[in-house]
Amino acid sequence: MVSQAGSPKAGLGLEQDAALAAGAPSTAVQALDLRALFTKHYGSVWRLLRRLGVRSAQLDDAAQEVFWVAARRASDIQPGSEHSFLYGVALRVAAQEAKKQRAAAPLADLEAHPTICDLGPSPEEQLAHCQARELLDEVLDALSPELRVVFVLCELEGLAVREIAALQEIPVGTASSRLRRARDEFSAISKRVRATLATQERQRR
Amino acid sequence: MTAGEHEYSADERFERLLIDSAQRDELPNNVDVAWHKFDSALKGVSLLAAGADGAFSVRRARRLLAAKWLAWGVLSGSALTAIGLRFAHHRLPEARPTPSAALNVPAAPISTSMAQVEPEAPVREVRPTAPIEIKPAPHSARRHKAPPRSEEPTPPSSTLAAQVALLDSARTAIAAGAFAEALRLADRYRADFSDGELAPEAEVVAIEALVARGARAAAGDRAARFLARYPGDPHAARVKWLVR
Numbered sequence: 001m002v003s004q005a006g007s008p009k010a011g012l013g014l015e016q017d018a019a020l021a022a023g024a025p026s027t028a029v030q031a032l033d034l035r036a037l038f039t040k041h042y043g044s045v046w047r048l049l050r051r052l053g054v055r056s057a058q059l060d061d062a063a064q065e066v067f068w069v070a071a072r073r074a075s076d077i078q079p080g081s082e083h084s085f086l087y088g089v090a091l092r093v094a095a096q097e098a099k100k101q102r103a104a105a106p107l108a109d110l111e112a113h114p115t116i117c118d119l120g121p122s123p124e125e126q127l128a129h130c131q132a133r134e135l136l137d138e139v140l141d142a143l144s145p146e147l148r149v150v151f152v153l154c155e156l157e158g159l160a161v162r163e164i165a166a167l168q169e170i171p172v173g174t175a176s177s178r179l180r181r182a183r184d185e186f187s188a189i190s191k192r193v194r195a196t197l198a199t200q201e202r203q204r205r
Numbered sequence: 206m207t208a209g210e211h212e213y214s215a216d217e218r219f220e221r222l223l224i225d226s227a228q229r230d231e232l233p234n235n236v237d238v239a240w241h242k243f244d245s246a247l248k249g250v251s252l253l254a255a256g257a258d259g260a261f262s263v264r265r266a267r268r269l270l271a272a273k274w275l276a277w278g279v280l281s282g283s284a285l286t287a288i289g290l291r292f293a294h295h296r297l298p299e300a301r302p303t304p305s306a307a308l309n310v311p312a313a314p315i316s317t318s319m320a321q322v323e324p325e326a327p328v329r330e331v332r333p334t335a336p337i338e339i340k341p342a343p344h345s346a347r348r349h350k351a352p353p354r355s356e357e358p359t360p361p362s363s364t365l366a367a368q369v370a371l372l373d374s375a376r377t378a379i380a381a382g383a384f385a386e387a388l389r390l391a392d393r394y395r396a397d398f399s400d401g402e403l404a405p406e407a408e409v410v411a412i413e414a415l416v417a418r419g420a421r422a423a424a425g426d427r428a429a430r431f432l433a434r435y436p437g438d439p440h441a442a443r444v445k446w447l448v449r
Contacts, residue, residue: 038240043232044380051227060233064243071247080370083377132226139223154439156227158376158413160406161439163369179439187220194219
């Protein structure tokens with residue numbers, strides 16, 4: 001197989017592929033530098049999928065799945081909206097993965113979470129970053145899927161409510177309502193997690 | 206500083222700590238490897254498609270590729286195992302390699318990937334009459350209904366689309382660690398769309414970029430202006446936390 005890695009048109013076998021898939025002649029398909037798209041956005045798509053709850057073992061495959069769809073839909077991606085397109089697909093891929101994961105294993109029991117660090121008067125200063133990140137995953141896992149999506153997109157990805165609504169194809173009011181509920185739930189769960197950790201720490205001492 | 210005057214409860218600080226921990230999420234460091242895996246699979250699909258008559262199935266092609274790679278992996282693994290056993294027999298009779306471990310080496314990365322594609326995955330059977338099963342993001346689908354495509358990238362046709370594209374670029378720059386570029390893009394947003402609908406988001410991006418660059422004083426000034434101008438904005442809490 002001849003590598004096209006150094007070519008500016010690398011990956012353009014895809015245009016032929018997309019044309020075949022759509023039943024259209026290849027000349028009608030807009031050229032897309034898929035390699036540039038992949039290189040530029042793979043990281044952020046991969047990270048979004050992780051934040052949406054796709055497990056490590058499935059992350060690479062899920063990210064590739066997003067670009068498979070992009071490859072087949074190359075002619076639908078408007079210049080300047082690649083990021084939004086990929087995020088829209090990533091939401092759907094993550095939803096599929098979440099269904100599989102829920103079927104495979106129950107959510108972790110937050111109350112049974114082991115003490116993972118010392119908690120003092122300023123626990124946030126003592127929690128190691130990686131431990132905080134693990135706890136964030138657990139709190140996000142405890143959110144309902146629809147609330148997790150809006151929370152991640154707003155709080156972690158920094159998207160505006162309007163953008164979130166557009167990505168999910170829901171009314172802005174619905175997105176705002178979900179975001180409020182998501183923040184309330186997140187606060188309640190994180191409060192519970194902190195209380196649990198503090199209790200366990202007191203018992204340990 | 207306005208943000209510094211706010212007293213956070215321990216629960217609020219814990220909550221922000223959790224959210225902030227995601228700001229240092231690492232990006233995958235194997236993008237080139239991922240690309241080559243993806244590109245190889247694509248080329249394989251194209252070859253299969255070129256030889257197919259009638260309906261073409263990407264999923265079927267990927268399965269065929271999976272079978273091909275699996276077979277290659279098993280054969281290679283077997284060969285490696287044989288070599289390993291031979292080597293162990295002659296040189297290290299007390300430390301024989303585990304056949305299963307050797308078998309897994311070449312086969313796992315690629316065949317596992319392909320095996321993930323199953324019926325409910327987004328890539329489905331493609332038929333000429335109904336080729337679309339996953340809708341594109343509404344930014345493109347609703348606001349750019351089948352515009353003529355040309356070789357040169359054309360600017361988005363709507364103002365909001367242009368704003369989204371500019372913010373996308375700024376966020377992508379932050380994700381890539383190009384904070385100066387992110388700041389430049391956020392400032393360009395301010396110049397191009399002074400009263401744009403996403404102006405608060407652009408400001409948040411600019412503040413994030415400043416904080417990431419270590420320009421805390423500038424970030425603080427900008428955050429104070431943000432909070433004065435958009436006191437009830439959903440991002441206000443985030444801005445306060447960024448410049449805490």
